[in-house]
Amino acid sequence: MSDDAHLLIPVPRTWPFEEARKLAEALAGGDPEKPVLFETGYGPSGLPHIGTFGEVARTSWVRQAFTALTGRPARLLAFSDDMDALRKVPDNVPQQDMLKQYIGQPLSRVPDPFGTHESFAAHNNARLCAFLDSFGFEYEFASSTLYYTSGRFDAALRRVLEVHDRILDVILPTLGPDRRATYSPVLPLHPETGEVMQVPMDAIDAAAGTVRWTDPASGKTFETPVTGGHAKMQWKADWAMRWYALGVDYEMSGKDLIDSVRLSGKICRILGGDPPSGLTYELFLDDKGQKISKSKGNGLSVEEWLRYAIPESLGQYMFNQPQRAKRLFFDVIPKATDEYLSHVDKARALQKEAPHDSEARQALLANPAWFIHRGEIPADAGSPVSxxxxxxxxxxxxxxxxxxxxxxxxxxxxxxxxxxxxxxxxxxxxxxxxxxxxxRPAKTWRTPDDKERAALTDLAAALRGQETQARDADALQNLVFEIGKRHGFDPLRAWFTCLYEVLLGQSEGPRFGGFIALYGVTETIALIDAALAR
The missing domain is CATH 1.10.10 (Arc Repressor Mutant, subunit A)
Structure with missing residues (x-):
C-alpha cells in the first residue's frame, strides 16, 4: 500500500484517480511548482476518428484527477506528428490519384485533397482541433513540423547523434534482416525531392550535428544537418526524443503499442530522460470485430456519433472501462446516452451535498459526469426523459x-x-x-399467443379506468406488474418482452409505466387494440 499522506484528498475509487495516484508517486520529490506535462499524440495521415478523441478525453480526465489530488499545475499537449511521411493514401478522402503523387512526402507538404487548407496535415489538424474545442477540452496544440523547423528539438537531436550506436543496439534486435540492413533512427529529408528518406547512414558526425547518406535512386551522397527541420526521427526514436526534449510526464497509448512504449522508454533513458507514466488502453472494434482505423474509415466517426447523440454521451462511452476492448458502432449509442443521463442526475444531487459531506464529495469525484463536465455539473444538464x-x-x-x-x-x-x-x-x-x-428499418412486430392476448386485453381494460392517473408513472408501472402476475408470467420479464415485441416491434424497451405516462393512456389503449387486431 502506497503512502497517500502527501495527497490533498483520499483517492476516489475510479480509474482516472488511480492513474493520478501512480503519477503523483512517480513525481514525488520533484519540483512541485513545475507544471506537469500530459501529452497525447495524433497521426494526421487520415481523418480524426473517435479513438483519437478518446485518447485526449481520457488523458484530460487523468489530468483533472491529478490536479484535484495534488493541487499541482498541469498542461495538456496535443501533439500532431504532421512531419511524418505519407505512406499510403487513405480510403476515405477525395483526389486519390493526386495524393499518390506525394507518397513519401511529409504530411505537412502534401496538398489538401479537400482544398480548404494549405496541406493535408493542416486539414486534419484543423478537424481535430475543431472537435476538441467544441467539446471544451483545455489543451495546447503542437505541430511536429513547427517543432522541428523552429529548432525546438535541435538540442535533443544532437543528443541522438551522440548516442546513435546505443539506440541502434536497442532497435536492431527487434527488426527483421532486411529492415535491419537499412534502418536508421534519423530520417533526412531529401534536399532535392523533399522526400522523407529511409536509408542507412554512411557516417554520423555528432560534433557537427550532421549525417551522411546516399540516395539509392541516384547514387548521390548528401550531408544533412539533423537540426532546423532538415531531418526527423524514425517514429519509435521520435517518440522517445520528444519525451526527452519536452519532459513529458504522462502519455497513454493503445494495446497495440505495448512493445513500442517499452522500446521508446529504453531510448528515452539512453538520451538521459525518464519515460512518462501512462495507461495502456484496449482498442476499439467495429461491428465486425476489426480494429478501427483512420485510413480505413471503419467504425464510427466523430461526426456520425454527434449526428445521433449528444457530445456528453461520447464522453460517457470513453470513460467506461478503458482497459477493456469495446465495440464502437451505432448500437452502443443509446446505452451510453442513458448511462450519462443517469450519472448526471446522481452527480447533480451529490454536488449539493459535497461541500458539507465527505462521503458525498468522494462519490461525486468518482462519478463520470464530474469528469465529463470538468468538475462542475451545469444546472441544466440532464433530462427528465431517457x-x-x-x-x-x-x-x-x-x-x-x-x-x-x-x-x-x-x-x-x-x-x-x-x-x-x-x-x-x-x-x-x-x-x-x-x-x-x-x-424503423429494424422493427418487426409479432403476433401474441393466447396467453399474451388475454393479458393484453386485460391491460387495455384496466387502463381504461386510469385516465385520472395518466401522469403517474409509478402507479401505471404497478398496474402493468399486476397484470403480468395475474396472468402467470414467470419470470415476469417474459411479460415485458411481450409488450416490447408485440406493441413496439423490438426485443427491449423502456420502463413501461413511464412510457404509458409519456405516450398517453388513451394512445396506449389504441396501440394495444391495434396490435390485437393485426
Whole structure:
C-alpha cells in the first residue's frame, strides 16, 4: 500500500484517480511548482476518428484527477506528428490519384485533397482541433513540423547523434534482416525531392550535428544537418526524443503499442530522460470485430456519433472501462446516452451535498459526469426523459420531426421546453434521426399467443379506468406488474418482452409505466387494440 499522506484528498475509487495516484508517486520529490506535462499524440495521415478523441478525453480526465489530488499545475499537449511521411493514401478522402503523387512526402507538404487548407496535415489538424474545442477540452496544440523547423528539438537531436550506436543496439534486435540492413533512427529529408528518406547512414558526425547518406535512386551522397527541420526521427526514436526534449510526464497509448512504449522508454533513458507514466488502453472494434482505423474509415466517426447523440454521451462511452476492448458502432449509442443521463442526475444531487459531506464529495469525484463536465455539473444538464424512451416514443408515433415528440412531452409536463431543458432538446432532435436510420428499418412486430392476448386485453381494460392517473408513472408501472402476475408470467420479464415485441416491434424497451405516462393512456389503449387486431 502506497503512502497517500502527501495527497490533498483520499483517492476516489475510479480509474482516472488511480492513474493520478501512480503519477503523483512517480513525481514525488520533484519540483512541485513545475507544471506537469500530459501529452497525447495524433497521426494526421487520415481523418480524426473517435479513438483519437478518446485518447485526449481520457488523458484530460487523468489530468483533472491529478490536479484535484495534488493541487499541482498541469498542461495538456496535443501533439500532431504532421512531419511524418505519407505512406499510403487513405480510403476515405477525395483526389486519390493526386495524393499518390506525394507518397513519401511529409504530411505537412502534401496538398489538401479537400482544398480548404494549405496541406493535408493542416486539414486534419484543423478537424481535430475543431472537435476538441467544441467539446471544451483545455489543451495546447503542437505541430511536429513547427517543432522541428523552429529548432525546438535541435538540442535533443544532437543528443541522438551522440548516442546513435546505443539506440541502434536497442532497435536492431527487434527488426527483421532486411529492415535491419537499412534502418536508421534519423530520417533526412531529401534536399532535392523533399522526400522523407529511409536509408542507412554512411557516417554520423555528432560534433557537427550532421549525417551522411546516399540516395539509392541516384547514387548521390548528401550531408544533412539533423537540426532546423532538415531531418526527423524514425517514429519509435521520435517518440522517445520528444519525451526527452519536452519532459513529458504522462502519455497513454493503445494495446497495440505495448512493445513500442517499452522500446521508446529504453531510448528515452539512453538520451538521459525518464519515460512518462501512462495507461495502456484496449482498442476499439467495429461491428465486425476489426480494429478501427483512420485510413480505413471503419467504425464510427466523430461526426456520425454527434449526428445521433449528444457530445456528453461520447464522453460517457470513453470513460467506461478503458482497459477493456469495446465495440464502437451505432448500437452502443443509446446505452451510453442513458448511462450519462443517469450519472448526471446522481452527480447533480451529490454536488449539493459535497461541500458539507465527505462521503458525498468522494462519490461525486468518482462519478463520470464530474469528469465529463470538468468538475462542475451545469444546472441544466440532464433530462427528465431517457433517450431510450424518446426512441420508443418516436417509434410508436412514427415521428418524422422533433415537433411530434415535443407534443407528447409538453402534454406530459407543461413546464418542459427546449429553452428550459437544452439537453432534452438535443436528445429529441437526435432521437428522430436515430429512429429513422436504425430503429424503423429494424422493427418487426409479432403476433401474441393466447396467453399474451388475454393479458393484453386485460391491460387495455384496466387502463381504461386510469385516465385520472395518466401522469403517474409509478402507479401505471404497478398496474402493468399486476397484470403480468395475474396472468402467470414467470419470470415476469417474459411479460415485458411481450409488450416490447408485440406493441413496439423490438426485443427491449423502456420502463413501461413511464412510457404509458409519456405516450398517453388513451394512445396506449389504441396501440394495444391495434396490435390485437393485426
Amino acid at each position: 433517450f431510450a424512451m424518446l426512441l420508443n416514443l418516436a417509434s410508436v408515433a412514427n415521428a418524422e420531426t422533433p415537433d411530434v415528440l415535443w407534443g407528447f412531452i409538453r402534454r406530459y409536463d407543461l413546464t418542459v421546453s427546449p429553452q428550459t431543458h437544452p439537453t432534452l432538446s438535443g436528445l429529441v432532435d437526435r432521437a428522430v434521426v436515430y429512429y429513422a436510420d436504425f430503429v
